[in-house]
Amino acid sequence: MSTLAATQAPAARASEVGRALPRVRLALAASQSLYHLPLTLADRLGFFRQAGVQLEWLPQESGAKALSLALSGQADVMAGAYEHLFGLHLKGVNFQSFVQISRTPQVSLGGSTRSGVAWRSFADIRGARLGISALDSTTHWMASHWLLRHGLSTEDVVFVPVGSSQGVIEALRSGSIDALCNPDPVMHWLEQKNDVRLLGDARTLQGTRQLMGGAVPGASLYAHADFLQQHPERAQALSDGVVQALKWLQTAGLTDILKTVPSSHWMGDRAMYLGAFQKLRESYAVDGWVRAEDVAHAWRAHAKLMKLSGTLGPRPILPERTFTNAFVNKSRAR
Numbered sequence: 001m002s003t004l005a006a007t008q009a010p011a012a013r014a015s016e017v018g019r020a021l022p023r024v025r026l027a028l029a030a031s032q033s034l035y036h037l038p039l040t041l042a043d044r045l046g047f048f049r050q051a052g053v054q055l056e057w058l059p060q061e062s063g064a065k066a067l068s069l070a071l072s073g074q075a076d077v078m079a080g081a082y083e084h085l086f087g088l089h090l091k092g093v094n095f096q097s098f099v100q101i102s103r104t105p106q107v108s109l110g111g112s113t114r115s116g117v118a119w120r121s122f123a124d125i126r127g128a129r130l131g132i133s134a135l136d137s138t139t140h141w142m143a144s145h146w147l148l149r150h151g152l153s154t155e156d157v158v159f160v161p162v163g164s165s166q167g168v169i170e171a172l173r174s175g176s177i178d179a180l181c182n183p184d185p186v187m188h189w190l191e192q193k194n195d196v197r198l199l200g201d202a203r204t205l206q207g208t209r210q211l212m213g214g215a216v217p218g219a220s221l222y223a224h225a226d227f228l229q230q231h232p233e234r235a236q237a238l239s240d241g242v243v244q245a246l247k248w249l250q251t252a253g254l255t256d257i258l259k260t261v262p263s264s265h266w267m268g269d270r271a272m273y274l275g276a277f278q279k280l281r282e283s284y285a286v287d288g289w290v291r292a293e294d295v296a297h298a299w300r301a302h303a304k305l306m307k308l309s310g311t312l313g314p315r316p317i318l319p320e321r322t323f324t325n326a327f328v329n330k331s332r333a334r
Contacts, residue, residue, distance in 0.1 A: 027075035030164035031059035053237035061163035062134030081138035102218030110196030131177035188276035239327035
């Protein structure tokens with residue numbers, strides 16, 4: 001039996017039994033992007049159902065909008081950038097990451113080749129209309145890090161929220177924006193079509209360390225501490241599914257990826273999609289475990305941005321309280 005068939009078999013058996021599974025409402029942005037590939041795999045391969053939970057996907061145009069669903073109680077869990085947790089804890093809102101999905105921000109930044117700008121260096125971005133998914137999102141924060149690293153200010157560009165779906169391509173090609181920071185496969189597609197010239201890359205481990213000065217956590221699943229305490233079996237099932245998907249990714253072939261990921265995610269070009277995946281492959285978490293040193297480093301970097309924007313505030317936070325590995329430890333032991 002092939003690897004793909006073997007992993008699908010338990011899910012098929014669970015489905016045949018027809019048992020009613022508890023449903024978890026999951027809010028996320030760019031749901032068809034490679035940013036959330038492990039979640040797509042865990043769902044499509046039946047790992048979540050096998051673990052005893054069923055997902056209700058609540059796709060949004062940005063992480064900020066997904067977070068608003070979680071805060072309002074319209075979503076139980078959010079999948080998104082780790083940095084959202086810092087802002088929540090500064091406000092006294094006790095959300096915790098309980099399984100890590102990736103270990104880089106998985107975004108890149110490029111200038112439009114139709115803008116008339118040569119884009120010889122990052123300095124050329126001064127005065128540009130820079131497309132991001134939304135304010136206070138990972139694309140906004142990473143773009144800000146690049147600006148500061150190159151001696152510029154966040155006031156040297158005009159941030160333009162354009163979401164994270166295929167509509168961003170039209171925004172770039174129509175001239176509504178001069179540059180773009182977004183996840184793959186959109187950025188890789190634009191790069192392959194020669195629509196953007198890459199200026200910054202935080203998709204690889206090396207590129208992330210160069211930008212951030214060290215390792216940082218990427219996407220995670222997180223929820224309010226009350227949800228984790230009141231529904232530990234659901235959080236455990238989500239952790240089990242993600243960890244199993246991460247293990248599957250370590251040995252999966254390109255054919256397995258194509259067989260599992262819906263063609264609607266490919267942007268009409270499976271070769272391009274696989275190329276984007278290959279570039280990102282090392283960025284996915286290995287075991288779902290959140291590392292305290294990575295969180296501490298991410299907090300120091302994010303605190304600098306918040307201080308510059310005047311949003312840091314007087315309330316101190318303890319970075320180690322933004323996550324728990326209790327669920328992942330059990331998932332890894334199974």
